[in-house]
Amino acid sequence: MKHHHFKLFKPYGYLSQFQTNARHEVNKKFLGELYDFPEGTMAIGRLDKDSEGLLLLTTDGKVSYEITSSKTDKEYYVQVDGEITNEAITLLEQGVVISHQSETYTTKPCKVFQLNEIPDFPERVKKIRDERHGKTTWISITINEGKFRQVRKMTAQVGFPTLRLVRIRVGTISLKGLEMGEVKELDDVT
Numbered sequence: 449m450k451h452h453h454f455k456l457f458k459p460y461g462y463l464s465q466f467q468t469n470a471r472h473e474v475n476k477k478f479l480g481e482l483y484d485f486p487e488g489t490m491a492i493g494r495l496d497k498d499s500e501g502l503l504l505l506t507t508d509g510k511v512s513y514e515i516t517s518s519k520t521d522k523e524y525y526v527q528v529d530g531e532i533t534n535e536a537i538t539l540l541e542q543g544v545v546i547s548h549q550s551e552t553y554t555t556k557p558c559k560v561f562q563l564n565e566i567p568d569f570p571e572r573v574k575k576i577r578d579e580r581h582g583k584t585t586w587i588s589i590t591i592n593e594g595k596f597r598q599v600r601k602m603t604a605q606v607g608f609p610t611l612r613l614v615r616i617r618v619g620t621i622s623l624k625g626l627e628m629g630e631v632k633e634l635d636d637v638t
Contacts, residue, residue: 451508455621456626457626464503485631500569520618521592524588527576536608576611589603
């Protein structure tokens with residue numbers, strides 16, 4: 449059986465799944481609305497409804513397991529509330545304590561730096577806010593783990609809540625060349 453692999457620029461507001469039987473999610477937006485994926489396609493990892501960016505999909509469970517393991521880097525561009533400090537960046541890099549499944553968890557050391565320019569992403573459907581509400585900073589965070597809402601919890605823990613989160617890279621595959629909502633089939637995703 450030939451497996452299929454895809455990369456998708458997930459828009460804000462979409463769930464990283466194809467359908468649901470849950471009543472409270474009847475009016476939600478799902479990945480199947482963006483593209484006619486082959487049967488058996490699964491998202492490799494997830495991006496929550498409020499997050500955007502690169503989402504890999506495959507029909508190969510082994511590939512999905514390999515990419516979600518801690519061997520694969522995931523890079524995010526994160527717009528945070530306020531002018532981030534060097535101290536906060538250092539804390540993020542060293543690992544911070546977050547809550548995960550009713551327990552505390554210390555994140556693994558990661559790469560973090562402030563971006564010199566605002567990334568050129570499409571305007572988000574739901575406006576974030578404007579400069580009247582104070583300054584914001586864009587940072588890059590590269591992690592190789594993925595606890596539920598981890599990056600959001602990390603930035604909040606150091607006093608700079610996440611306003612916008614866009615995954616730009618998983619391993620060697622990047623968001624480059626994709627428009628918001630666009631899907632491209634790939635030969636391989638590992």
